[in-house]
Amino acid sequence: MRVHHLAALVLACCTPAAWALESFVVKDIRVEGIQRTEAGTVFSYLPVKVGDTLDDETAAAAIKALYATGFFKDVRLEADNGVLLVVVEERPAIAQITIVGAKEFEKDKLKEGLKQAGLAESRIFDRSLLEKAEQELKQQYLSRGKYGVKITTTTTPLDRNRVGINFNVDEGRTAKIRRINIVGNENFKEKELLDVMVLRTPGLLTWFTKEDQYSKQKLAADLESLRSFYLNRGYLEFNIESTQVSITADMQDIYITINIVEGNQYTVSDIKLAGDLLLPEEELRKLVKLAPGDVFAREKLTESVKLITDRLGDDGYAFANVNASPHLDPEKREVAFTFFIDPGRRVYVRRINITGNARTRDEVIRREMRQFEGGWYSTSKINQSKLRIDRLNYFTAVNVETPAVPDATDQIDVHVEVKEKATGAVMFGAGYSNMEGLILSGSVAQDNIFGTGKFVNLMVNTGRVNKTYSLSYTDPYFTSDGITGGFDIYKRVLNTSALSSVSTFNTDTTGGGVRLGIPLNENDSIMAGLGLENTKLDLGPNSPQRNIDFVNEFGRSTINIPATLSWRRDGRDSAIWTTSGTTQRVFLEAGLPGGDLTYYKVDYQLKWYFPLTSLFTLMLNGELGYGDGYNGKSLPFFKNFFAGGNTSVRGYNISSLGPRDANNRTLGGNKRVVGSIEILFPMPGMKNDRSVRLSAFLDGGTVFGPGGTRPELEGFRYSTGIAVTWISPMGPLKVSVAQPINNNPGDNLQRFQFQFGQQF
Structure with a gap:
């Protein structure tokens, strides 16, 4: 007969003096009430086995264990002649x-x-x-x-x-911020303070940016921005006394009130250095950006601490501690700072660990490191290493950490974590012209073949204008000390009859060449190349006289020995998301004696990035080109410079600017001037997403040269517009919409242009 029930057992657990289970030896165990749960699952959780003695304590533990599984909403234990019955009721x-x-x-x-x-x-x-x-x-x-x-x-x-x-x-309607009140401001207008904040009342783009929607986290960040605004202007006693956030009864409108106390503005009275200086005091003082008489600015104080810390880090003091202690004089409204310097122990790098490179070989990353294992730690070398890895352009993110080695006071490890991106691409370029329709081009490239860091590019372009078949190979470490080596094999067919804007001629060029590059320092390198090519010419029925004169002088087939020499300087802070720095490039091409053509071309380009704010970057781009012949020969017309298109002056068709013939076709020229002013900024509402970047631009440029018969259509052309660059999951996408500013009726326009690449 079943004699023990759950209620009695619980009562026994709670009041053992009132009821006690008569213990017995379990001869068998049966489970009743299960529907989905396997009996074996119950046995695995049950802390009672056949042969065990069941008493009050073990019975309570069994019930507790089965309840803890979460499978059951009721559990009972019953005994029947030495057989333990486990009766359960499963949860649904x-x-x-x-x-x-x-x-x-x-x-x-x-x-x-x-x-x-x-x-x-x-x-x-x-x-x-x-x-x-x-x-x-x-x-x-x-x-x-x-x-x-x-x-x-x-x-x-x-x-x-x-x-x-x-x-x-x-869901209901989204509540909007209807008013933000700042109370207590005397030295700054409320509008100026509100511009510092992210939260704002509804505006033109807030439907997209969501900046008119209240968030506790956003408000906390805005309060810190407000504090930084005042501290960077000398208001050391600034304080936010309270904030009130209220919402209307219909849950639609939010009102925010911020109560502040500005305090007095302080100037710096004195700067002192104390502690274990290690370095000459004069050198350290140059790193302090605050000076007596300056209005206090917290950002300058923070920068000073960082500069001193980094300078000590260059000598191996990775854990240097620099504290700026203020001494306020409220009566004079002055503040003096003492920089206490504790360099700590000098440390060296034990090990460099690289993670995240599933495809790229370790050696490809390690050879960019300027910090070496076993060497003294150096902040500048760590930063330079990160920048060089970033410039490889194989990764979407590069993070470097320097944790201390456990149980070692003079060692650290360097952890380099990378996030790889697709480095192979099938590129498709496209543009639309009202005179040419859709223009297509393409290539297949792999910047990091087999993870070795070597570059291979196979181009097969079968467009109406350009047909190109080429193979390029580059080894950035042809030698262990960083000399670059590579070669090019190509066949290029140019058919300008499909371009209504360019004078009619066809060229068929077959050639090849070798290249060597030498790094001069961390930012500068030079590249030299030598090639051999054969060009066959075919003139159209309406070719200008200069093209006819060239064929009469050199014939329809020419041999050229092109030599190239280039210098490049890359001083950008990042190749992934550039905000400051410059890039410069000088490129010289010359046809050497021994071939049919003797000429030279020089091209110079400068790009300068300047951060306007934390979100906006100014980019200035300028290009100058000049070419001519020597040894009594002229510059071949098919080596002329051209301008117009999405890489020079947007809004105008490709190669459509400069001297024209009587049929309004572009001749090109021996002088090229191109420039642009561009404001780069993140997509609204996506400021932390580095895959999308917008820009507003002003382009200008042209080509000069002899032979033009339509002077009224020559001269500089300008355009303005907007562009977006998106590193999409499908590949890089560049789109621009431009409006020509001073175009003439004879100009060939192309307002919308885009380029898309499929990555693999």
Whole structure:
């Protein structure tokens, strides 16, 4: 007869003096009430085995263990002639989860969030988790400014002990910030202070940026920005006394009030250095950006501390501690600073660890390191190493950390973590012209073949204008000391009859060459090349006289020995997301004696990046080109400079600027001037996404040279517009929309241009 029940057992656990289980030896164990759960699963959690003695303590432990699994909502233990009966009632399983009314979020993402909270189809239903998930779901809507959201949850029993869960979401309208009041400002206008903040009232783009939606995190960041604004202007006693955030009864309008105390503006009275200086005091003082008489600025103080710390780090003191202690004189409104310097112990690098490079070989990254294992730690060498790895352009992110070695006071490790990107590309260029229609081009390239860092480019271009078949190979470390080696083999066919803007002629060039590059320092390198090529010419029926004169002098087939020499300087802070620095390039091409053509061309380009704010970068680009012949010969007309298109003056068709013939076709010229002013900034609402960048530009340029018969169509041309660069999952995409400013009726325009690449 079954004599023991759960109620009695619980009572026994709570009041052992009132009831006691008569212990017995378990001869067998049977499980009753299970539907989905396997009996073996119950046995695995049950802390009682056949042959054990069951008493009050072991029975309580058994019930507790089975409850802890979460599989059951009721557990009973019964005894029948030495047989232990485990009677359970299973919790229902979740058969389906439906979400109705959700528009702000994708339903799949909401379900993924519910799954992380423990609520998912096929899992055991737990009402406490349901309530938790409901609150988490509501919190997600509150973070989007939907304070009037209502979530109704229903559970429907189904057959075979299952339930269906339905979330009915009434999102309501998004609450907007209607007013931000700053109280206590005397020295600055409220508008100037509001411009410092991200949160704002509804405006032209706030529907996209969401900056008119309140967020506790955004407000905290804005308060810190407000504090920095005042501290950078000398207001050391600035304080935010309180903030009030209120919402109307209909949950639609939010009002924010910020109460501040500006205090007095302080100037710097004195700068002192104390502690273990190690370096000459004069050298350290040059690193301090604050000087007596200056209005205090926290950003200059922070920069000074960083410069001193980095300078000590260059000598191996990786854990140097620099503290600037202020001494305020409220009566004089002055502040003096003492920089206490504790260099700590000098440390060296034990090991350099590289992670994240599944495809790129370790050696490709290690050879860019300027910090070596076993050497004294150097901040500048670490930074230079990171920059060089970044410039490889094989990665979307490069992070460097320098943790201390456990149980060692004079050693650190360098952890280099990279995030690889696709370095192979099938590139497709396209543009649309009202006179030419769609223009296509393409190439196949691999910048990091087999992870070796070597570059291979196979171009097969079958466009109407250019047909190119070429193979290029470059080894950036042809020798171990960084000399670059490479070669090119090519066949280029140019058919200008398809270009209404260029004088008619055809060229068929076959050739090849070798290249060597020598690094001069961390930022400068030179490249020299020598080649041999054969060019066959075919003139159209309306070719200008200069083309005819060239064929009469040299014939329709020429041999050229082109020699090239270039110098490049790269001083950018990053190749992934450039905000400061410059790049310069000088390129010289000359046809050497021994060939039919003797000429030279020189091209110079300068790009300068200057950070205007943390988000906006000014980019200036200038290009100058000049060419001529020597030894009594002229510059071959097919070596002329051209301008116009998405790489020079946007808004005008490719190669459409400069001297024209009587048929309004471009001749090209021996002088080229191109420039642009561009403001780079992130996509609104995506300032932390480095895959998308917008720009507003002003382009200008032209080509000069002899032979033009339409002087009224020559001269500089200008355009303005906007452009976007997106490193999309499908490859890099560049789009520009330009409006010519001073175009003439005879100009060939191309307002919309784009370039797209499929990466692999």
